[in-house]
Amino acid sequence: MIRFLALMMLMAQPLYADSVGDADQGAMVYAQSCARCHRDVALLDLTQVTPEDLTLFLTSHRTRSDQDRADLVAYLLPTPIMPDLTE
Numbered sequence: 001m002i003r004f005l006a007l008m009m010l011m012a013q014p015l016y017a018d019s020v021g022d023a024d025q026g027a028m029v030y031a032q033s034c035a036r037c038h039r040d041v042a043l044l045d046l047t048q049v050t051p052e053d054l055t056l057f058l059t060s061h062r063t064r065s066d067q068d069r070a071d072l073v074a075y076l077l078p079t080p081i082m083p084d085l086t087e
Contacts, residue, residue, distance in 0.1 A: 021067075026075025029068050041076065051077050 030041060038044060046054075051073050058069040 021070035021072070021074030023071070023074040023078060026071035026073070029063075029071055030075060033062065033064075033068075034072070044076070046076055049077065 030038075035041075054073050054077060055069055058072055063069045063072065
């Protein structure tokens with residue numbers, strides 16, 4: 001059963017390589033470019049947003065580069081820690 005769950009989690013991952021973002025850099029980008037309109041990040045409702053959706057949105061929403069988008073995604077949607085399935 002554990003192997004099945006691990007396989008299903010792997011299959012849920014995208015088949016393309018995303019840019020790896022830096023959450024600390026994303027915080028700086030947010031402070032410099034986003035906060036003047038969107039204010040405090042805690043006020044954003046990102047509960048139903050996927051990294052893919054946010055990346056697509058940021059592509060057309062005043063981001064300067066692919067790296068800025070990846071950094072913002074890493075900052076706004078931190079990756080949850082995966083449980084250890086080997087136990």
